[in-house]
Amino acid sequence: MKNLFLYMLLIVASFSYAQNTLTGTITSTNNTPLQNVAVHIIENNSYAETDSNGLYIVTNIPKGNITVVVYLYGYEQKTEKINSNQKEVTLNFTLQEKEQHLDEIVVSTSFNKIQSQNVMKVEHQTLKQMQENGASSLMEGVASIAGVNQVSTGASIGKPVIRGLSSNRVLVYAQGVRLENQQFGEEHGLGLSASGIESVEVIKGPASLLYGSDAIGGVLYFNPEKFAKNNTFATNVNQQFYSNTQGTNTSFGFKASPNNWKLLLRANYNSQADYKIPNGERIVNTRSIEKDLKYGLGFANSHFSTDFRYNYNNLDLGLPEEEIEASGFRNPLFPKQDIDNHILSLTNKFFFKNSKIEADLGYIFNNRKELEAVDEIALHMKLKTANYNLKYYLPKWKSIETIIGTQGMHQTNENFGEELLIPNATVNDYGFFVTSNYEWNKNAIQAGIRYDRRNITTSTHGEEGEEGYFAAINNHFQSFNFALGYKTTLTDKIISRINLASGFRAPNLAELTSNGVHEGSNRYEIGNSNLKNEQNFQADVNLEYNSEHFEFFVNGFYNHITNYIFISPTGAVLDDNDVFEYLQNNATLFGGETGIHFHPHPLDWLHLRTSFETVTGKQENGNFLPLIPANQIKNNIRTEFQISDWFTKNYCFAQINYTFNQNNVSAFETSSLDYTLVNLGFGGTIKTNKNTFGIYLNANNILDKTYIAHLSRLKNDGIPNMGRTIILGLNFDF
Structure with missing residues (x-):
């Protein structure tokens, strides 16, 4: 280094x-x-x-x-x-x-175009928008995007679900590098703090052409906050208070850009007590303490730019279980997770007369412990991942832009705890791709092809026939994939997109090798070393209408997956746990999202938004897939105004979100009832002398509705989601 x-x-x-x-x-x-x-x-x-x-x-x-x-x-x-x-x-x-909707710049796709020019539809949300819309956590904010949901464990763990696909089927990028943190586990969260993140981009659908294996369902691409403007410096303090968990979140940031150099530093501390349900009871051990540090150093001139980032995140997180005796207030009880996550990234760009090279290097160290008692570390895994992403942007020829690139990853997993969930292993990836974008008049077409290969080797552990025995494997997975997209501007106000793409996912270590009790899921899991690649093909159609006072969109998709991997109960019981095994079958998912945004003239201060999202997932034999979110209707009424010269950019909103019942469940799931949530919010900017600060006040689940989300992992224990919570946020800029 x-x-x-x-x-x-x-x-x-x-x-x-x-x-x-x-x-x-x-x-x-x-x-x-x-x-x-x-x-x-x-x-x-x-x-x-x-x-x-x-x-x-x-x-x-x-x-x-x-x-x-x-x-x-x-x-x-x-x-x-x-x-x-x-x-x-x-x-x-x-x-x-x-009055115009901002045409966001998209960096998660190949050619970094603004949204209206992009062949692939990408959803974009800033952290500020998420906070102002009442999100109490980063993942909750992401889940507010149409087509995105979360598998939650209490208030502190959320895993992304994109159009019914989750776990290793959704790839997460942070600081320009893929995030690896044992994401196969349902109870393993993102490992990211909202502090220091500027925005998120969501690709819904296979993105294997750009990112390789594990992007079969889509990509969450988190953009870090920008450096300060040239020859300036800035200080920022953010503070949030949460009534339900009696929680507090404090973030401090400083950044400066003298001449060509750039510097950034941000620290964050987040503490949450047990959350309270509508009957007044607190769910013991849903508490957490999170510490986060981000550092950035950059340099730029006309020929070259570099951006080095480091992020350290520590999460001390309680795991709710039956018969835990409540004690203390904020410090998590046993059992709990203690996770250290280190992300180092180095992004370099070389600018030539008519071309450029981008080189992204990353190193992620995930140190995961699951503790049953003070001196009892049941599970301790150290996952170390080094990856690279090299792209050469060829000189533009007429109206054709072309990129050739290569990506790779070297990963090792080591065990140090009393129990083994997955064996010691080494994973090596490498891939090559080429993609081109051609624009003419009001049309654009983008096409590409890619080859990937993954090697997985593990060592033998334990005694054959016993729990915790892992036979050595040396498996190879490879795949060719393609993407083809077409965008046209039908009129000045209507944009249409059609995308066809294939994707793949190599089986993960848990699916290949498991042999023991997965404490986080409370089941005995048996892997299958003969599993094949998941291979999918998706068709995606998008139509958008944008005028000064009315916007409308409709997205539809059809996704066929060959050799879909799923876990299923065998009916046997071992060590007082039901036995589950990993199987494969062809599967299909289909659905979409539609919505409107109406801000009528002359009432430009009034915004009415409504969206509907649906997804259905089935195996070839007619059985439903697990972890498919219920259909949802989301309604948002927002007004924008100015109270006075010192209190400006004011807004208030009311959200009424209806979630349908979910009766299309897999073999080990139960049906879920429908529910309606009402959220309210108010905010603005206060000017005092030379400084300004933002303030917002949100009330989530204002009616204190008792409900259990279908994708809550506490659902099997009959534990409701969080009751009413008030969030007060203050943002100071100096």
């Missing part, structure tokens, strides 16, 4: 003389200068804002063809593609006052 860092500094020094600059002015249609207009360079994620004279300056812009996006709330958004090979570039904009 030391040599790598020195090498990076040498590269930086070799390019330090170069500095291309983009300048210009931004005015309204009546020639009035516009202040605080954001100017964003997509290629290296640099940005600036206009001053009181409407002037902006962006230094160290990349060489070659770049995309400039400018936006200001209440005005139209504009995008301009220019060539920046000259030393100084001047680009002026005139913006028309207009």
